[in-house]
Amino acid sequence: MSHGFGAALKVEDGKPRLPGNLHTNRRLSQWLAIHPDGRVTITPGKVELGQGILTTLSQIAADELDVDFARVTARPAATPDSPDEAVTSGSLSTQDSGSALRHVCAAARMIFLGVVAQRVGVPLETIRIEDGRFIGPAGEIGSYWALADQALLECEAPIAVTAKAPGARRIAGTSVPRIDLPDKVFGAARYVHDLRLPGMLHARVVRPPARGAALAALREGPLPGDARLVRDGNFLAVLASTEWDAEAAAARLAARAEWAATDTLPEQALLAGWLRAAATRGERSAVASRADPAPAAARTLRRSFTRPYLAHGSIAPSCAVARWEGDGVEVFTHSQGPYNLRADLAKALKCPPEKIVVRHREGPAATATTAPTTWRWMRCWSPARRPACRFGCSGPGWRSWAGRPSPRPCWWTSRPIWTPPATSRAGAAISSATAIPPDPGGVRSRPCSRRRCWPSPSRSSRASTRRWRPAAAPRATACPSTASRH
Known part of the structure; x- marks a missing residue:
């Protein structure tokens, strides 16, 4: 299980020290991919919470690779492909993930330049890079894209890497458009709440009036649309093909449920x-x-x-989407720690972590959670039952x-x-x-x-x-x- 502080807690494993979270995720291909069509993809383990970290990391990558900022795409964190960077918290993302990604991109630049210099037979120091193209004394001699299929990043990060000096950086530290804001400003489907999968059902949980309350009785009655009841002991929920039917059905069940509740919390003193x-x-x-x-x-x-x-409650409700496929489950969540969440889900579902894929989608807070099902945390529950990290x-x-x-x-x-x-x-x-x-x-x-x-x-x-x-x-x-x- 990962600590929430990333490289703040140094791992003493006897290996040569690498910057930030690269030390525990040493393979270059975990962090970076270069494509033949001229694109660059970075895959950090830190997640976008509205703080702009994906924009910052894209700037770092573009700077170290000497490519245009528009060529870089930041892919949201997902298990098991992204590096395990524990939890996005403590204002440590640029420090731990940024230093790691800078080293990765500097190493990639060194590896690609070394290969092209050897093939063409020109001194390495005579080659410069212009937007991904390698320019030698007599003109262009190659590019990242021409070598993209050579699997050059399928290796551990070298220790001896020289990143650019601060004065040589063109993009990092400058003002660029945030890559996550246009969708949010213009109302595009960017959040996990907007995710719609084929055949997806919507779930709502009927909450008891107190912690540890027992469901004593549940009166019969119709439910709207195709909503159906889900009950497991004291757990009560509904499933429906539309979000509105699920909410209406949950409201009806709440009125019909009778709970036996006792006070389980101590006095303040x-x-x-x-x-x-x-x-x-x-x-x-x-x-x-x-x-x-x-x-x-x-x-x-x-x-x-x-x-x-x-209480440190978010303004918007939390949400997660789960999809079972065979004996595995795929979870879309705005959790701050995808790998930590996977470990907890493995305990709850009593299955190996390898059977669970956790994909980050942006959302308002930090939480977890045979047809795909979306479960949304209702705002009115937050003062009493905040699900994770904020109460x-x-x-x-x-x-x-x-x-x-x-x-x-x-x-x-x-x-x-x-x-x-x-x-x-x-x-x-x-x-x-x-x-x-x-x-x-x-x-x-x-x-x-x-x-x-x-x-x-x-x-x-x-x-x-x-x-x-x-x-x-x-x-x-x-x-x-x-x-x-x-």
């Missing part, structure tokens, strides 16, 4: 203890651990911080500092925050309590009120240690901006 108890169940993963002995301390400070439930509570987490007689702390340990990690984001797991001694290398950072000084709720699987300069004394106040971190 007891929430911290309830979360501690809940943390003993579910998945745990120790992300990092070090056995270095703690330095001697004259004084230790320990503080605990809590916050209530906070949660940061439970008690503690910080401890140990200091010598001088004001300089020698030890700062962050223990885990007990919380639904990223508030139920796909692929999340509850962390074990792991303390990490400070890096003996010295100063890391100075404490401040910014969110990065504290592990955020989404980073509950990460224990961290920081050291700072003597000028900064330890503070026993929580960072308020942490509460809304992804």
Whole structure:
């Protein structure tokens, strides 16, 4: 399962280090394809959430390959073809995916130029590239497109690659039209909500009034159109060939259903203890651990911080489309982590991950989910049952500092925050309590009120240690901006 921070958590696998997420996805063809008809396709594992990342990555590719920006197409992430870049979050896409793609494209340029230089017999340094065409001392000697069928990218990325210097870049850093905006502005079918497959059915779930409610009775009655009932224990839903019939049928069933509900949530004052108890169940993963002995301390400070439930709901409803084919399923979703979602779906469906294909389609938020079926999350459900990543509570987490007689702390340990990690984001797991001694290398950072000084709720699987300069004394106040971190 992938962590949500991509290359932020470095993998120590003994291999030579490659930039960003290229280190764990080392094959060039995972990231880049060059076609004989003059097109370039990039296939990053990061997804478009409205932040413009596909435009940025296309600029990087066009720059390093020396091709026109219009030639580059960014293909949405999909398993298993795209690189596994974990989760699109934390403003890390340009850092982790951009650095990887820049290295990939620089490597591709080096490989193609090397091949054409050897074939033609001219020095490599005498060849320049003009919009994908290779120009030698006597004129054009080849192009990317002429070598596109040679499978030159079916290899691991080389380590020794020289990307362009910032001053040599023509496209990256300049203003170009966003590639995702025209469809959105003019109302084209770009979102997963707009996807229509042959024979597709529409589903609506009838939600109970409370968590853990039992369906006590369901009165009989007609449903509109061709809508039909789907019931599995306390799960109640409808299927229909049109979206409107599905919504109308769900409304009728909601009026006919009788639920036996009990209060399953604690009082606000007891929430911290309830979360501690809940943390003993579910998945745990120790992300990092070090056995270095703690330095001697004259004084230790320990503080605990809590916050209530906070909703971070999107304006538009979530949606997913699933299509079964044989013994496999294809899922179209606007999840931030396609591979993480695939792992969770494999658990839910009790099938190998290889039987599940997850394709990203743009949407408003981060969620997952024999004829293809579309299931849309209704906006009215969000305040009570947000499905993923946007409704949660940061439970008690503690910080401890140990200091010598001088004001300089020698030890700062962050223990885990007990919380639904990223508030139920796909692929999340509850962390074990792991303390990490400070890096003996010295100063890391100075404490401040910014969110990065504290592990955020989404980073509950990460224990961290920081050291700072003597000028900064330890503070026993929580960072308020942490509460809304992804």
